[in-house]
Amino acid sequence: MDTDQLIRTLAADNDHRARPVGFVMALALLAASPLSLLIFFAALGVRPDAMAAMHNPFFDLKFVVTLSLASAATAVSLHLSRPEASLAGWGWLLMIPIGFLVAGITAEMTIPQRLPMMTRLVGSNSRVCLSAIPAMSLPLLVGSLLGLRHGAPARPALAGAVAGMVSAGFAATLYASHCPDDSPLFVATWYTLATLAVTAIGALAGARVLRF
């Protein structure tokens, strides 16, 4: 097939309209979410004192941190799905959850605490945290990678890493409602480690599946 023939063929297909990347990604995440919810309700569940815990600002802060990570990462990954995009002007969005964490740690430091700092940091549930967040992330990671495949990310590993953050953000939101540890020090340590693991998996997977 010579190039003129190909061009004529492409022009004949001009009526085909692809869905926006954001739409496809939302669908793929929705389709993947039952699996993550299944893992959550089968293995973890909402903690029994959740209603009372809502009066604790440090319990609520966990959701602010995880949801701001999920939404910032979603915005950045959709931006990176365009071939000419770079992180410039967008990377700072990913600092928002870190800002909330720093604010939370600072606030906690100013209030007298029953437990010493190391005890709060180590918490009671770190091993579950480190396995549950990645486990619930995986279906969502597959979903966000499928969504991004519909785009044209020029830097597949980077886009995959941010897709990892999207899925870790949502998975950590689920986990936060189970997790009995509310100290921002715990969140900054273990949630971050779990998120970094998922981010690394996302980068490795993205480098393979997001090339277009």
Place this chain on the structure above:
Amino acid sequence: MREREDEWTGLMRSAISGDSAAYHRLLKAITPVLRAAARRGLARAGQPVDQSEDIVQEILLAVHLKRHTWDVDAPFAPWLFAIARNKLIDALRRRGRRIFVNVDDFAETLPDRSPAEAASPREVAAQLETLPARQREVLQSIAVESASIKDTAQKLSMSEGAVRVALHRALSSLTAKMRES
């Protein structure tokens, strides 16, 4: 260069709003620039320049299948050159060499209107053979025999909608197969 790029942006906007003739003109207009860039990339990587047409076709397919990632309010050229650079690096890497291609190369590239010197492209034709029969028939009718969608539908006793679907699927799977090969 600036005028050329403004013209491309205008054509692409018309194309997105359904003007297939504008789309055809746009693809015709960008091809010589892509060809020149592909040749230069191959030359720098120390590879035979006459394989440029395969790379040009790969870039055109990517432009077509990823055009929904172009923001209609943005200039077209930076998006095009990002796609082209990506496919060019990919093509050179698959041919076994890793090189750095400067994006500026594309913006300043003078068109190369001499496809005749190039070896005829083989990759699309080779992958065409591996498509399911229906998709191959539709693609052959429209690409090689220059039939319209309507004529193709009559000839193959399909609805026009089915021809359109088969055509788009054929182009998508061609691209996927070329990427994996």
